[in-house]
Amino acid sequence: MMKKIITLGEILLRFSTKVGERLSQANQAIMHYGGAETNVGVSLSHFGHQVYVVSKVPDHSLGTAVEGHLKSFGVHTDYLLKGGERLGTYYLESGVGPRSAQVTYDRKYSSFSTLTIEEINFDEVFQDADLFHVSSISAAVSPSMKEVVLHALRKAKELGVTTSFDFNYRAKLWSHQEAAEAIQTFLPFVDICFCGELDAIYLLGIKKVDGGMDSAARLESYYQQIKQLYPNLQYISSTFRQVRSASTHTLQGNFYTEGELYQSKVYAIDHIVDRVGGGDAFAAGILNGILKKKAPEEVVSFATAASVLKHTIHGDCNTFSEDEINQFASLEPGKIVR
Numbered sequence: 001m002m003k004k005i006i007t008l009g010e011i012l013l014r015f016s017t018k019v020g021e022r023l024s025q026a027n028q029a030i031m032h033y034g035g036a037e038t039n040v041g042v043s044l045s046h047f048g049h050q051v052y053v054v055s056k057v058p059d060h061s062l063g064t065a066v067e068g069h070l071k072s073f074g075v076h077t078d079y080l081l082k083g084g085e086r087l088g089t090y091y092l093e094s095g096v097g098p099r100s101a102q103v104t105y106d107r108k109y110s111s112f113s114t115l116t117i118e119e120i121n122f123d124e125v126f127q128d129a130d131l132f133h134v135s136s137i138s139a140a141v142s143p144s145m146k147e148v149v150l151h152a153l154r155k156a157k158e159l160g161v162t163t164s165f166d167f168n169y170r171a172k173l174w175s176h177q178e179a180a181e182a183i184q185t186f187l188p189f190v191d192i193c194f195c196g197e198l199d200a201i202y203l204l205g206i207k208k209v210d211g212g213m214d215s216a217a218r219l220e221s222y223y224q225q226i227k228q229l230y231p232n233l234q235y236i237s238s239t240f241r242q243v244r245s246a247s248t249h250t251l252q253g254n255f256y257t258e259g260e261l262y263q264s265k266v267y268a269i270d271h272i273v274d275r276v277g278g279g280d281a282f283a284a285g286i287l288n289g290i291l292k293k294k295a296p297e298e299v300v301s302f303a304t305a306a307s308v309l310k311h312t313i314h315g316d317c318n319t320f321s322e323d324e325i326n327q328f329a330s331l332e333p334g335k336i337v338r
Contacts, residue, residue, distance in 0.1 A: 006052050013031060098246070
């Protein structure tokens with residue numbers, strides 16, 4: 001069942017403050033490596049797939065650290081280019097209680113943002129590949145990367161590779177209008193899409209649905225309309241998240257295919273350790289289920305459980321195996337495993 005998977009995305013160095021400490025007052029921080037597409041790749045590697053990262057890092061000690069980070073999770077670095085001036089970074093001010101976490105980016109002019117189409121032989125990269133995954137974050141970092149993402153999606157479809165695209169809108173990277181224009185050029189070349197209600201409204205221009213409908217019916221309506229606009233989309237997925245405090249959320253997964261919406265049970269997540277990468281863990285769970293031809297109910301149940309578990313560990317990457325996630329999904333939360 002092992003599949004060859006390609007991800008394209010920037011690998012960042014994250015500096016996180018301690019809980020209860022603001023970035024402006026901090027004099028030390030915790031370091032982690034990660035990035036949306038890479039986090040998905042790490043999870044899929046843990047699920048037994050052969051994952052290759054397409055990215056670019058500087059040719060110095062931080063680039064070496066990124067390479068070691070990927071290899072430690074079994075991710076292949078054959079297409080990890082070296083060059084450029086710097087590794088993109090961001091700073092996470094940890095939230096607590098009613099105060100949300102805050103992200104400060106420092107990623108302009110990073111090595112990845114300078115990547116061009118000419119530097120990557122996508123015919124070689126996509127040879128025998130089963131899946132290509134990318135998100136709009138990659139397109140947002142520079143005009144050249146927007147061209148790279150579109151070229152990669154086109155080439156993947158030309159070569160018969162299944163494509164996966166996560167909207168992953170980041171307001172600090174580009175405007176709604178810029179994102180909408182780019183994403184609408186990508187979607188004709190996409191098979192699997194991660195897209196929520198707000199994405200449908202603000203990035204695809206779909207009229208807001210009557211508020212009298214329940215959340216599932218409302219989401220199904222959006223997905224039906226997205227499918228009409230882009231009939232090539234085979235799967236659409238998202239989560240419902242309610243934030244009660246920085247450390248207490250509820251989470252439910254949604255998975256739409258062949259005109260039906262499937263939902264997971266609602267999880268109450270208390271004492272969140274690290275929310276970063278939760279959406280990527282969910283996306284990886286969905287992709288794993290699709291690749292392994294699981295029933296839709298199983299796909300969304302597994303993906304949501306994977307995301308919930310990610311909230312319980314530090315760092316961007318989910319380190320749980322498929323067996324561990326399946327076991328968790330079948331148990332009551334907090335039960336001792338003997």
